[in-house]
Each structure stands twice: as structure tokens, then as C-alpha cells.
Amino acid sequence: MSPYMIGLIGIVVLMVLIFLRMPIGLAMALVGFGGFAVISGIEGAMSNLSSIPYRFVADFNFVVIPLFLLMGAIAANTGISHDLFVSAHKWVGHLRGGLAMATVMATAGFAAMSGSSTATAVAMSKVAFPEMKKFNYDEKMAAGTLAAGGTLGILIPPSMGFIMYAILTEQSIGALFMAGILPGLTEVLFYIVTIYILCRIDPSRGPAGPRTSLKSRLVSLKGIWAMLAVFGLVMGGIYTGLFTPSEAAAIGACGAIVISLSMGRLKPRIFGDSLVETGRTAAMIFILIIGAMIFMRFLAVTKLPFVMADVVSGLDVNPYVLLIGILVFYIIIGCFLEIFSSLVLTIPIIFPTLMALGFDPIWFGVLTVRIAEIGLITPPVGLNCFVIAAATGLPTGKVFRGVIPFIIADFFHVALLVAFPGISLFLVRMMN
Amino acid sequence: AQATPAQTAVPATVTVTVTAPAPVASPTPTAPAKTIELSFSHTFPPGSSLGMTLQRWADRIGEETNGRVKITVYGGGSLLKAAEIYDGVATGVADIGYGHPSDDLGRFGLESAFALPGLGWPEAWPIVVSKNRIAREIRGKFPQIQAKQADVVHLADGWMPPYTFQSVKKAVRVPEDIKGMRVAASGFLIPMAETLGAVPVTVPAADRYMSLERGLIDGSWDIWGGIFAMRHFEISKFFTDGPDFGEASAMIIMNKKKYDALPEDIKQIFQFQRNFSLLLHREAYIPAIQLGQNNAVQKGAQLIATTPEENARWVKALQPVEAAWIKDIEARGLPAKAFLDELKRMIEQAKVKK
Amino acid sequence: MSLKHMGTSVVAYFKRNLLPGPVQVTSQRSGYLPLDIASNFLALICRWLSLLGMAALTAIMFVITIDVVLRIALNRPIRGSIEIAELLMLPAVFLIIGLVQHLKTNISVDVLFTRFPVKMQAVVEFLITFLSLGICSLMLWQAFVFQRYLVDTHNMSVILKLQTAPFHVALVVGYLLISLVFLVQLIESLLKVVKK
Ligand code: NA
Ligand code: NA
Numbered sequence: 001m002s003p004y005m006i007g008l009i010g011i012v013v014l015m016v017l018i019f020l021r022m023p024i025g026l027a028m029a030l031v032g033f034g035g036f037a038v039i040s041g042i043e044g045a046m047s048n049l050s051s052i053p054y055r056f057v058a059d060f061n062f063v064v065i066p067l068f069l070l071m072g073a074i075a076a077n078t079g080i081s082h083d084l085f086v087s088a089h090k091w092v093g094h095l096r097g098g099l100a101m102a103t104v105m106a107t108a109g110f111a112a113m114s115g116s117s118t119a120t121a122v123a124m125s126k127v128a129f130p131e132m133k134k135f136n137y138d139e140k141m142a143a144g145t146l147a148a149g150g151t152l153g154i155l156i157p158p159s160m161g162f163i164m165y166a167i168l169t170e171q172s173i174g175a176l177f178m179a180g181i182l183p184g185l186t187e188v189l190f191y192i193v194t195i196y197i198l199c200r201i202d203p204s205r206g207p208a209g210p211r212t213s214l215k216s217r218l219v220s221l222k223g224i225w226a227m228l229a230v231f232g233l234v235m236g237g238i239y240t241g242l243f244t245p246s247e248a249a250a251i252g253a254c255g256a257i258v259i260s261l262s263m264g265r266l267k268p269r270i271f272g273d274s275l276v277e278t279g280r281t282a283a284m285i286f287i288l289i290i291g292a293m294i295f296m297r298f299l300a301v302t303k304l305p306f307v308m309a310d311v312v313s314g315l316d317v318n319p320y321v322l323l324i325g326i327l328v329f330y331i332i333i334g335c336f337l338e339i340f341s342s343l344v345l346t347i348p349i350i351f352p353t354l355m356a357l358g359f360d361p362i363w364f365g366v367l368t369v370r371i372a373e374i375g376l377i378t379p380p381v382g383l384n385c386f387v388i389a390a391a392t393g394l395p396t397g398k399v400f401r402g403v404i405p406f407i408i409a410d411f412f413h414v415a416l417l418v419a420f421p422g423i424s425l426f427l428v429r430m431m432n
Numbered sequence: 433a434q435a436t437p438a439q440t441a442v443p444a445t446v447t448v449t450v451t452a453p454a455p456v457a458s459p460t461p462t463a464p465a466k467t468i469e470l471s472f473s474h475t476f477p478p479g480s481s482l483g484m485t486l487q488r489w490a491d492r493i494g495e496e497t498n499g500r501v502k503i504t505v506y507g508g509g510s511l512l513k514a515a516e517i518y519d520g521v522a523t524g525v526a527d528i529g530y531g532h533p534s535d536d537l538g539r540f541g542l543e544s545a546f547a548l549p550g551l552g553w554p555e556a557w558p559i560v561v562s563k564n565r566i567a568r569e570i571r572g573k574f575p576q577i578q579a580k581q582a583d584v585v586h587l588a589d590g591w592m593p594p595y596t597f598q599s600v601k602k603a604v605r606v607p608e609d610i611k612g613m614r615v616a617a618s619g620f621l622i623p624m625a626e627t628l629g630a631v632p633v634t635v636p637a638a639d640r641y642m643s644l645e646r647g648l649i650d651g652s653w654d655i656w657g658g659i660f661a662m663r664h665f666e667i668s669k670f671f672t673d674g675p676d677f678g679e680a681s682a683m684i685i686m687n688k689k690k691y692d693a694l695p696e697d698i699k700q701i702f703q704f705q706r707n708f709s710l711l712l713h714r715e716a717y718i719p720a721i722q723l724g725q726n727n728a729v730q731k732g733a734q735l736i737a738t739t740p741e742e743n744a745r746w747v748k749a750l751q752p753v754e755a756a757w758i759k760d761i762e763a764r765g766l767p768a769k770a771f772l773d774e775l776k777r778m779i780e781q782a783k784v785k786k
Numbered sequence: 787m788s789l790k791h792m793g794t795s796v797v798a799y800f801k802r803n804l805l806p807g808p809v810q811v812t813s814q815r816s817g818y819l820p821l822d823i824a825s826n827f828l829a830l831i832c833r834w835l836s837l838l839g840m841a842a843l844t845a846i847m848f849v850i851t852i853d854v855v856l857r858i859a860l861n862r863p864i865r866g867s868i869e870i871a872e873l874l875m876l877p878a879v880f881l882i883i884g885l886v887q888h889l890k891t892n893i894s895v896d897v898l899f900t901r902f903p904v905k906m907q908a909v910v911e912f913l914i915t916f917l918s919l920g921i922c923s924l925m926l927w928q929a930f931v932f933q934r935y936l937v938d939t940h941n942m943s944v945i946l947k948l949q950t951a952p953f954h955v956a957l958v959v960g961y962l963l964i965s966l967v968f969l970v971q972l973i974e975s976l977l978k979v980v981k982k
Contacts, residue, residue, distance in 0.1 A: 021899040022914045023892035030921040040471070040524060047523035050928035050935075053957055055513050057879050058872040058950075060634075063850070066843055066878060158642055166663060168477050168508070173641050173663050241646030243854045244639045250850035275840040282843070283882035284893050297525070300510050301471065351479065386893045397897035519935065538939025580939075612861065622945050631861055634868040634945075763947060764940040 003039050007302030010035040011336055014295070018380055025284075028291030028381075035298040048297055053290050060246060062289070064119045066282035067249035069391070071234075071256050072126025073274035075227060078260035083223030085131035090212045090220045097199035097206030099135055100145045103128045104191045107149035108184065111156040112235065117376050118285075119249070121150025121384045125391040126277075127227075138205035139394060141198055144402030147388045148191060148410070151373035156184035158238075158245060161369040168347045171361050178427045179362050183370060186423060187413055194409040226263060230255050284390040288383070296342075305333070309346040313353035323359065326350055327371055327414065334375020335382075343368065366424040367417060374410050377403045468698070470503045470690065473526035475514045478507030480661040481723075485716035486530055489684075489708055496701045503528065521687050522583035528686045530590075534619045539580045540683075541761040542771045543571075547620060548757060549678035550747040551775070554782040557679055558713040560591045562782040567681070570775060576766055585691040588708035590682035592655055593717050595621075597677065598668035599651030600644055603734065605672065606742055607749035616640055616652035620678065623756040624653070628749060644668060653677055657717055660724035665731055674738035675746035684708060818977060825970050832885040832963060839881030839956075842874045849874075866945035873943065873953040880960030887918075887967045912975040919968035926961035933958055 010031050017027040029049070037045035056062065075081040085099065092098035107124050111117075125146045132142040154161035157177035166173040199206040234252040237243045243251060260266040299305060312329045315322055333342050347368075354364055376384040379400045389396040417423055472490050476483045490503035506512075512520035517531035518539040533540035534547065546567060554562040567589050571577050597604050604610055611629035615621075618634060625632040635643045643649045644667045651668070659665055691699065725735060738746075754772065761768035853867035864870075886892055902910060935941070936951040943950060 017914070017917070018895050019898040020910050020914055021894045021896050023887075023894050023918060025893065026918045026921050029925070030917055033921065033924065036525075044520075044524040044526075046924075046928055046931070047519055047525050049925050050932040051513075051516050051519060053880075053925065053929070053961075054876070054932060054954060055515060057875050057957075058953070059875070060868050060872050063846060063871050063875060066875075067847055067850075070843065070847065163641065168479055172666060174645075174666050239646065241643075241648045242858055244635060244643055244648055246639055247850055247854050250847045251854060253847050254851040275843065276836075279836060279840045279843060279878070279882045280886055280889075280891065283839075283879055283886045284891065286879045287883060287886070288893055297511060300506055303504060306504070347479070380895065390891075390893055393891075395897075396893060396895045536939075538941055614857075614861075619944055631857070631863060632945075633857070633863065634866075760942075760947065763942065 003302040004304050004307055006035055006038055007299055007304040010295075010298060010302070014336075015380060023287065024381070024386065025287035025289075025291035028288075028295035032291070032295035032298040036294075036301060039298070039301050048294055052293050052297075056289055056293055057286055062286075064116065064246055064249040065122060065285055066278055067253050068119045068123040069126060069281050070274060070278040071230070071249065071252040072123045072391075073277045074253065074256040074260060074266070074271070075230060076126045076130055077270045077274045077277075078256075078263075078265040080226040080230070080256070080260055080263070080265070081127040082131060082134075084227040085128070085135075087217075087220035087224045089135060089209055090217045093135065093209035094211040096203055096208045097137075097141075097195040098208070099132055099137060100141060100195045100199075100206050101192045103132065103142075103145055104149045104188055104195070107146070108152050108156060108188045109231065109235075111150075111152040111184065112158075116160050117151045117153035117373065118383055118387055120153030121146060121387050122281075122285075122391060123252075124150060125388050129388075129392045135209065136204075136207050138202075138402075139392075140398055140402030141195070141205045141405075142402070143385075143388050143392060143394055143399045144404070144406050145191070145195065146392075147377050147382075147384045147399055147403045148406035150384050150388070151376050152184055152187060154369055155180050155187060155366075155373055157181065159369065161372050162365065164343065165347070165365045165368055168343065169351050169361060169365070171365060175362050175428045176365050179366050179424045180369065181427055182423050183366055183413075183417055186416065187370075187410075190409045190413045191406060194405050198405055226259050229259055281390045285387055288386055292381075292383070305342055305346050306349065308333070309349040313350050319357040319359070322357065323354065323418070326354070327367060327418075330368070330371040331374055331378070334371060335378045335380065343372070360421060360425060362428055363421045363424045367414070370410075370414055370417060374407065374414075377407060467499065468501045468694065470501060470527040471511065472503050472505045472528040472530070473509075473511040473517075473520065474505070474507055474530040475509040475512070476507055477661060478505070480657070481716040481720045482657055482661075482712075483507045485712055488715060489705065489711060492711075493701065493705060496705070497698055501698060501701075517685070518581070518584065521685050524687050524690070526687075527690045528587070528684060530682060530684050532680055532682050534680075537761065538764055541580075541764050541766045542574060542577055542768065543567075543681065543683075544620075544761070545757065545768070545772050545775055546681040547678045548772075549624060549750045549753055550676050551678070551779060552676065552747075552783075553679070554779060557591065557593050558718065560709055560713075562779075563591055564589060564709060566775070566778045566782065570771070570778060573774060574767070574771060580766075581685075583688050584685040585688050587684040587686050587702055588706045590684070590712045591709050592680040592682060593657070593713075593721060594655075594673070594679045595653040595677035596656055596659065597651060597653050597672040597675075598659060598664060599670045599672075600647070600668050601650060603670040603672075603736055604651070605736060605738060606745055610651075613650040614648065616643065616649045620753070620757070621653050623753050624677070624750060627752045627756075640664070641667070655680070655717070656724035657720035660720050660727065665724055665728040665733065668728070669733050670736060671725075671728060671733060672736045672738065674736075675743050677746075677750075682712075821970065821973055821977075825974075828884070828963070828967055828970060829888055832888050832967070835881040835959065835963065836885040839878050842877040842881070846871045846874045846878060866943065866948075869943040869945055869948065873948060873950060876953045877956035880957045883960045884963030884967055887964050887971075890971075908975065908978045912972070912979050915968055915972045915975050919965060919972055922961060922965045922968055926958070926965050929954075929958045929961050 014027055014031045017031065018024055033045050033049060036048060088102040089099060092102050095101070103124065106128070107120060110124055111120050129142055129146060133139065153159070157180050159177065159180060162176040162180060163173055165171065166176050195206065230252060233255045234248045237251055238245055238248050257266060308329065312325050315325055355361060376382055379385070382400065385396060385399045385403055388394070389399045472486070474483070474486050476486070478487070487505050490505050493501050493503055506526065511526050512529060514531055514535045517529045518536045520526050521529040533543040537544060599613065602609065602613070607628050613630045614633050615625045615630045616635040617625045617632040622632045633649050635649060640652070641662060641664065644664060654664065729735065758768045758772060849864065849867050849870050853864040857863040899907065899910065933951060933954055936954055941950045942948060
């Protein structure tokens with residue numbers, strides 16, 4: 001049997017196990033292990049099991065995940081994030097879905113300091129989900145808002161996605177960061193419209209609150225300083241170069257502790273609860289990451305990504321049809337795989353083809369990262385949806401259903417970016 | 433056993449005197465048998481000059497064997513992370529691996545000495561004739577190396593260009609200039625930074641660009657290839673070349689069982705391709721240095737060339753790094769002091785011969 | 787006092803005295819006493835170890851924060867703060883994986899499963915638990931292998947030369963615990979299959 005065939009069988013087996021409710025991380029580890037053993041031998045497969053858990057957990061790049069979780073948990077459990085949402089509710093709560101819209105904007109703000117979509121989703125979910133629930137928002141829509149909004153983390157700079165693309169293709173990171181800004185803002189707009197339409201169809205998804213007086217709105221602003229201080233600390237520190245985005249997670253968590261302590265809200269019991277929540281969620285996420293890495297190594301040795309990329313980039317069609325073919329290819333890959341690992345395997349094959357056809361490398365970078373965002377929320381393997389499910393306690397199925405309208409919005413948004421390269425390139429050209 | 437100097441088919445000098453593309457007098461391959469498929473893992477961007485050079489090495493093996501060997505290259509750490517190089521290759525996660533001795537000091541601790549600053553190699557990079565020979569001979573003298581690396585075969589050495597120091601705000605000419613600077617450092621470069629009174633900051637590779645840009649770090653040691661690939665020339669304003677900051681070494685290793693199972697003539701072809709360093713310099717580093725420097729100058733950066741007097745001050749200032757290295761490697765149960773003494777003796781001997 | 791009575795009071799003691807607190811651990815009533823005792827005993831260990839893991843997480847946060855503050859204030863960071871954080875990630879994550887599975891909150895997709903008939907659910911659950919136990923015990927075995935490798939090669943962190951092996955013990959313990967939890971859950975699910 002050819003390795004490609006084994007790869008395809010592996011994907012099918014993985015899907016079956018996942019739908020039989022096997023823990024996803026363990027299912028990926030099992031199939032990845034078995035498949036690798038069939039193709040490259042049992043010794044190598046064993047070696048993956050022994051080194052991957054250590055190498056991917058004792059890694060500073062991943063320290064942000066539990067720390068941003070902790071920051072969010074403390075903000076949520078001490079009620080300082082609640083104050084922010086109370087105020088937001090006073091200001092925009094009379095609009096249908098107003099809080100969800102405010103959440104998207106807050107997420108974009110967070111994305112402007114975090115380079116990772118998962119970290120963004122994680123940080124916002126602990127803060128915003130309980131609040132939207134309190135105001136009787138539909139769980140599905142709330143979860144969808146957070147999962148999709150979180151993906152902004154890699155489109156709005158700083159972005160791990162752009163850094164990786166830049167290194168793979170030798171493009172300017174600075175230019176890519178600039179290029180990501182307008183697409184990121186238009187994505188925010190698309191999500192707000194999506195929420196508007198969802199609530200228009202069914203107002204109970206994001207019930208409108210009573211219209212409040214200007215005075216009570218202004219008074220409510222008193223409560224938001226704590227949360228804004230935490231955000232300001234994290235964002236300000238990164239932008240002034242006091243600390244790295246990775247370190248910012250620890251500073252943010254510590255900041256939330258200090259501020260809530262000073263307000264007299266951080267009781268030992270609350271701190272304990274926040275730690276427990278954080279520890280459990282982080283453990284779930286790491287079981288997933290370890291499984292994804294083991295599975296990815298199996299797919300690498302099947303050479304399936306190489307072959308698929310070769311086929312797509314070898315198509316003899318109109319350049320734009322080819323470009324769309326490539327985007328569809330990545331959307332499909334993104335359904336099943338950890339998208340960044342897939343980029344490492346396939347970009348070297350696909351990028352030269354596109355450049356030969358005269359496409360702008362920065363623009364294609366924006367499209368690539370935009371597609372990578374979609375991969376994070378498409379079923380059956382959508383890391384952001386899993387993370388939101390872990391952080392909110394919702395069933396994954398519910399999160400996936402909630403995210404569908406946003407995926408549809410994503411397709412329209414990608415179409416917009418393809419049709420108008422200027423949205424991506426305008427600021428870059430201004431710079432030069 | 434591992435391919436020791438005595439077993440290697442090619443005399444050391446051939447590795448540089450034979451031009452890379454010329455087909456070496458390799459044995460005529462026999463009738464095409466079943467294709468031998470091998471995987472080759474490295475951690476560099478596939479499209480970078482180094483990534484493409486490694487691809488070319490793999491392709492060349494394919495050509496020389498008339499397609500009997502097909503090597504699939506996995507770049508960017510998609511098959512093995514840097515620290516996994518030895519165990520990943522030893523157990524067959526990948527059949528062949530490219531990496532640095534510092535990636536796994538428990539296995540390659542002694543060979544990591546090649547990267548120490550101030551060793552004063554007999555020739556200036558990119559000439560590496562003596563270096564190549566010394567590395568090969570000294571491996572044969574220390575059985576601990578073979579004992580620690582029993583499951584892999586050493587296929588080739590690669591010699592990196594010397595480190596450059598890049599800084600954003602302040603030009604660095606003499607050791608005192610670096611004092612108090614925040615310097616991104618890992619591995620060897622940490623004791624180097626500390627020795628010079630700089631503040632080493634461990635910045636994950638992905639955060640490096642931003643950290644330079646936002647002023648979290650003031651500078652770092654890098655090779656031009658890296659400065660170009662990671663786009664640091666967009667930010668740094670000063671580049672100091674000249675002082676002996678050390679030159680990293682790299683290696684290609686292969687799973688021993690896989691290697692032993694190869695037909696004799698294919699083993700020989702692998703041995704003939706030991707002149708990998710040449711390919712590395714001509715196709716990866718020399719162009720990358722050009723590109724990096726040109727881009728930096730275009731962005732208004734200043735290239736600083738130090739004088740011999742200044743260089744001597746650097747050697748003196750960096751002297752304590754050796755002691756730190758010996759302590760570190762001895763703690764792993766390896767005879768670091770003896771190895772370094774022998775290495776220095778061999779370097780002196782080679783200089784005298786000249 | 788009968789053996790059964792004693793067993794029941796042991797379980798009750800665990801529940802009353804040791805299990806309350808921030809980590810809520812429910813006792814699974816399989817109707818089979820030794821299994822309930824085992825399950826509760828495991829829960830107890832999971833809880834205490836997870837508290838250790840959370841302590842490690844808190845330490846990570848403080849180490850990085852203090853490092854940053856010292857760097858900004860005195861230009862003198864903590865040596866090796868990042869490698870301390872990296873190594874502490876091992877207890878912070880792996881000492882909690884047992885608890886996650888004990889509470890059955892590992893991330894999974896239940897859209898299809900919940901539509902199966904009850905009998906089939908029991909069979910599928912048994913099968914999946916068996917496979918999970920399989921991969922976790924393989925990983926436990928390989929964690930032992932890796933532990934030996936770290937010890938044999940004197941594996942150390944780069945700056946502080948911290949031995950990595952002691953930190954890796956957390957990983958071994960974590961996989962041991964999750965495997966044991968799966969073993970108990972396997973027997974429970976087998977009982978369910980047999981009962982129905
Ligand atoms: Na971002
Ligand atoms: Na997906």
C-alpha cells in the first residue's frame with residue numbers, strides 16, 4: 001500500500017474515532033502513532049511518543065496559554081471583567097447583539113497585542129462568555145463569536161502567522177504586519193454584520209436590553225478602570241518594548257491579581273477556583289496539542305501534503321482559478337490539520353508557482369494567514385473551537401454549530417480580499 | 433562503528449579541491465534496483481538559502497546514484513525539532529538529520545567545542561581545509577564520541593560563517609561597548625554575553641524581530657544568513673564583523689542501521705558527498721552574506737570592520753567562556769578539558785605546518 | 787462490622803474529609819465496592835497532584851513577572867528565568883491530566899454519540915476507553931524510556947544547568963495516573979456492557 005493511501009485511511013480512522021467520542025487529543029496520538037509505525041517503523045513511532053510530550057510542553061512558546069487563561073479566569077471570577085461588560089451593556093446593550101459586537105471589538109483589541117489566535121480566544125473566552133450568558137445571549141452565538149473573533153489574533157499584528165510566512169518566503173515581516181491591519185479591521189466589520197443578521201433573524205440570540213440614560217452610562221464607566229488597567233498594562237508593555245508578547249501573559253495574570261487584590265475582591269477561594277479552572281483547561285489543551293503534533297508527523301511521512309500541493313500547483317489553468325484552487329486546497333487541509341505545520345510542508349511548493357504567475361507575495365501572505373484563521377474554526381479539527389469548548393464547558397458540537405455563520409462570513413471576506421488586493425496592500429504602499 | 437577518519441574514502445583535502453558540481457570518480461552504479469527512499473530532517477525554512485542548499489545536497493545524492501536513492505527533505509522542523517536530532521535519527525523518525533552539536537550536548541558535547549570563540553583556526557572562513565581535517569581526526573581520538581553516538585553515522589560537517597554582532601542603537605567596536613546592552617542569546621552566547629557584562633535575554637525565535645523593533649533587546653549575535661532570513665536587517669543599524677565570536681559547526685548524520693543496509697557503492701557516494709561544506713559556502717552562505725549586507729546598507733545601516741588590535745581585545749575579553757564550557761561539558765560526563773587541549777594543540781600544529 | 791460496611795465508610799471518609807475543596811470530585815457509583823474505592827482513591831491522588839501542578843503554574847507566573855520587573859528596574863534579569871518556566875510547565879500540565887480524565891472533561895465530539903441507542907453507547911464507550919488506555923499506557927512506557935534518556939545523557943538546562951530529569955518525573959506520573967484512571971473507567975464501562 002502506498003503511503004498516500006495509508007495517510008487517507010489514517011484520516012478516515014481519526015474521523016471515526018472522534019465521532020465515537022474518543023478524546024480528540026488521544027485519538028490523534030493513537031492514529032498518528034499507528035500510521036507512523038506502518039510507514040516508518042515502530043521504533044520511530046515510539047520515539048515520537050517519548051519526545052513530543054516533553055518537547056512541546058517544556059517550550060516557552062506555549063507558556064502563554066496557561067498564563068492568559070489564568071489572567072482571564074481571575075478577571076472573570078473577581079468580577080472585574082463583569083464591570084466592563086455591565087458598562088458595555090449600558091452603552092450598547094439596547095442594540096440587539098450589542099454585547100457580542102462589543103466582544104468582537106474587544107477581541108480585536110486583544111489581537112493587537114497577542115500574536116496567537118489560540119491565546120486570543122483563550123483570554124477572551126474566560127472574560128466574555130460568562131458575561132454574555134448573564135445577559136441571556138444564545139450560547140451558540142456567544143461561543144461562535146469568541147472562536148471566530150479569536151482567530152483575529154494572527155491577522156491583526158503582531159502575528160505568529162505572518163512571522164512564519166515571512167520566514168518561509170523571505171518577505172518583510174514589517175510589510176506583512178502593515179498588510180494585516182485593514183483586512184483585520186474589515187474582518188471585525190464582517191463579524192459585526194454577521195451578529196447583526198443573526199440577531200435580526202432571531203432576536204432571542206442577543207436580546208436587547210433597556211435603553212439607559214446618559215447619566216447611568218457615564219456612572220457605569222467608573223467600574224471599567226480595573227479591566228482597562230489590566231489590558232493597558234499588557235498592551236502598553238508590549239508596544240513600548242518593556243516585555244515580549246510571551247512575557248505579557250505573565251504580567252497580565254499578575255496584574256489581574258494585584259488589581260483585584262487592591263479592590264479587595266481576590267479571596268483565597270476565588271484564587272483557588274481560578275487556578276483549578278486554568279490548570280484543567282490548560283491540561284486539556286496540551287493533550288490536544290501533543291496529539292496534533294504526533295498526528296502531524298504521521299501525515300508528513302505519508303507525503304500527502306507534498307503530493308496534494310504538487311497536484312494543485314501543477315494545474316494548467318487561468319492564474320486566478322489556480323489561486324482560488326490553492327485557497328480551497330488550504331481550506332480543506334485546514335479542516336483536518338494543524339495549519340502552521342501544513343504551511344511549512346506546502347508553502348515551498350506552492351509559493352514559487354504563484355510568484356511565477358506574478359501574484360504579489362505580501363498579498364498572498366495575507367490570504368494565507370486569512371485561510372489559516374479559517375482552519376482554526378472549521379470542523380472536524382478546529383483548534384479554536386476546541387479551546388472555546390474547553391474554556392466554556394460547552395459541548396464541541398455546539399461550538400462548531402455556533403461558528404458556522406462566521407465561517408460563511410469568512411468566505412465572503414476572503415472573496416473581498418481576493419477581489420480587492422488594495423485592502424491588503426494600501427498601507428504597505430503608503431509606507432514605501 | 434561510525435565512519436571514522438580511517439574509514440572515510442575521501443582524503444580531507446579533496447573535500448575542497450574537488451569542485452562541487454563535478455561528478456567525482458564515483459563507482460558506476462549497478463543495474464537499477466528498488467529505489468531506496470530516505471527522509472531528511474532539518475529545522476531551517478525550506479525556502480531559505482540554507483534550506484535550498486540542503487535540498488540540493490539531497491538532490492545530488494539522487495543524481496549520483498542515478499535515482500536509486502530518493503531523499504525527501506522535511507524542513508522547518510516539520511519532522512524533528514532541533515533538540516530531537518540525535519534520538520530522532522537514531523530511532524528512525526527521520527533517516528537523515530542536519531543540525532548543530534549544541535542541539536544535543538549530551539551526545540555531541542565534545543564537538544560543540546568547535547564553536548568556541550577565540551580558537552584561532554588556521555584559515556579564515558570560508559577556507560576550512562584544516563578545520564575539516566582536524567574535526568575528523570579528533571573524532572577518532574576520543575572513543576567517548578563513538579560511544580555516545582553509536583546509533584548514527586556521521587555523513588558530513590558543515591562550517592558556518594563567523595558570528596556578526598548586530599545592534600540597533602549603538603555601534604560596537606570594542607568589548608566595553610557591549611557592556612550593559614540587552615542581548616538576545618541562547619546556548620554558548622549566554623556565557624559570552626555574561627562575560628562581557630551584557631544582559632542576556634532569552635527571546636524565542638518568533639519574538640526576536642519584534643523584540644529588536646520595540647527595543648526589548650539592543651542587539652544579538654547572528655550569522656548573516658540568519659540576519660537575512662529573519663529580516664533583522666530591517667531594524668538593526670550596526671553590524672560588527674571581525675572579532676572572533678566563534679563559528680558554529682553543523683553536521684549531517686544518518687541512522688546507522690539504514691546506512692549499514694545500503695549497498696557498498698551507495699555508501700561510497702554518500703562518502704564522496706562529504707564535501708558538503710563547499711556546497712554550503714558557495715550556494716548558501718556567501719550569497720546570503722552578500723544579500724544581508726546589501727539589504728542592511730540599503731536600509732542605512734553601518735557595517736563595522738574592527739582592527740587587529742581591537743580583535744585582540746575581544747579574544748582576551750572572551751577568554752573566560754572556555755572555562756565555562758569545560759565545566760558544562762564535564763558535568764555531562766565527557767572529557768571536555770582533554771578534548772579542548774587536544775583541539776588547541778592540533779590547531780597550533782596546523783598553523784606551524786603552514 | 788462487615789467488610790462491606792468498612793469499605794463504604796472508607797469511601798465516605800474520602801468524600802467527606804479529603805475531597806471537598808476547589809476540585810470537586812464525584813464518586814462514580816458502579817455498584818461494585820472495590821471499584822468505587824479504587825476510583826475514589828485515584829481521585830484523591832489526582833486532586834493532590836493537581837494542586838502541585840497549580841502551584842507550579844503560579845510559580846511560572848511569578849518567575850516571569852519578577853524577571854521582567856528586575857530587568858526593567860535594575861537591568862538585571864533572573865538568570866535562566868525562561869528555562870525555569872519551561873521546566874515548570876511539565877508539572878503544571880502533566881500533574882493535571884489525570885484529573886481531567888477522571889472528570890471526563892477531555893475535549894471530545896459528542897454529536898453522534900448521544901444519538902446512539904443506550905446499549906450501543908455502552909459498547910462504544912468500552913471500545914474507546916480501551917483504545918485510550920492503550921495509547922496512554924504506550925505513552926507511559928515511552929515516558930519511562932525518555933526519563934532514562936534524560937538521566938543517561940545528564941540532560942541539563944542551558945543556563946542554570948538544572949537537571950531536567952526530576953521535572954520530567956511529573957510527565958511519567960501524569961501518564962501513570964491517566965492510565966490508571968482509564969483502567970478503572972474501562973472496568974466500569976465493561977460492567978455497564980455486561981449489565982445491560
Ligand atoms: Na495579533
Ligand atoms: Na479546522
